[in-house]
Amino acid sequence: MNAAAIALLWAVNLATDTCGQLAFKKAAIENREAAGWAHWRHMLSRPWIYLGGAAYLAEFVAWLAFLSTVPLAVGVLLGMAGIVSVMVGGRLWFKERFTRPRLVGIGLILAGVALVGAGG
Amino acid sequence: MSSRSFFIGGFLALLILDTFAQVCFKLTALHAEPLTLDPPWLLRAFATPWLYGSIAGYLGAFVTWMTLLRHIPVGPAFAASHLEVIGVMVVSIPVFGEVLTWVQYLGAALILAGVLCLANGEPPESAAGENH
Numbered sequence: 661m662n663a664a665a666i667a668l669l670w671a672v673n674l675a676t677d678t679c680g681q682l683a684f685k686k687a688a689i690e691n692r693e694a695a696g697w698a699h700w701r702h703m704l705s706r707p708w709i710y711l712g713g714a715a716y717l718a719e720f721v722a723w724l725a726f727l728s729t730v731p732l733a734v735g736v737l738l739g740m741a742g743i744v745s746v747m748v749g750g751r752l753w754f755k756e757r758f759t760r761p762r763l764v765g766i767g768l769i770l771a772g773v774a775l776v777g778a779g780g
Numbered sequence: 781m782s783s784r785s786f787f788i789g790g791f792l793a794l795l796i797l798d799t800f801a802q803v804c805f806k807l808t809a810l811h812a813e814p815l816t817l818d819p820p821w822l823l824r825a826f827a828t829p830w831l832y833g834s835i836a837g838y839l840g841a842f843v844t845w846m847t848l849l850r851h852i853p854v855g856p857a858f859a860a861s862h863l864e865v866i867g868v869m870v871v872s873i874p875v876f877g878e879v880l881t882w883v884q885y886l887g888a889a890l891i892l893a894g895v896l897c898l899a900n901g902e903p904p905e906s907a908a909g910e911n912h
Contacts, residue, residue: 681858688849747855756853761901766859768894772887779883
């Protein structure tokens with residue numbers, strides 16, 4: 661597989677991962693008053709949770725295709741990019757702040773994922 | 781419940797359900813061998829109780845995840861969900877006979893430290909002014 665195709669698979673993976681998580685977040689915070697079953701009924705009556713599910717499915721296929729072409733270490737790098745892109749997406753769409761504990765915590769997790777992936 | 785114990789309890793539940801589902805999934809695949817990808821293979825898979833354990837685990841993990849997302853910003857939540865890396869690591873030692881390097885143990889420790897840092901950094905007042 662050539663470099664352009666691998667780059668495309670990488671982009672599809674990152675996009676579906678990020679869009680899926682952001683859609684689930686959107687589904688989870690709509691209709692804040694409802695609780696329990698009422699909240700779930702509302703989530704299931706709106707498109708976001710299905711959008712997230714579809715993104716998950718697409719991601720699963722893209723991930724399998726991706727892993728069959730590149731070494732696992734490159735896949736781990738992709739997982740790290742997903743952490744960053746979901747955080748940026750959360751900032752842009754949901755106004756989530758980059759507080760110091762969040763930046764430190766996410767930095768530690770990024771380093772940990774890198775070591776687990778590269779140290780095998 | 782304090783936001784800290786909600787955070788830690790939620791991600792612990794997510795870790796357990798996710799690891800349980802993945803182990804059941806692996807056991808389903810082992811019991812359904814050989815991997816012929818035909819109807820008899822599907823029948824063998826559906827005949828094992830492990831498949832249903834796997835489905836139940838994934839469903840439980842999904843409900844847990846949506847509950848967490850309702851109260852926690854998605855950026856830190858998604859990062860903390862990588863706690864599952866540790867679950868898979870720990871289970872792969874006895875189940876798949878994997879030997880882990882000290883670099884991987886160090887990585888697991890860093891992930892754990894990061895999750896604890898996120899748990900401590902989500903005070904109740906963070907709900908104010910933030911759209912989550």
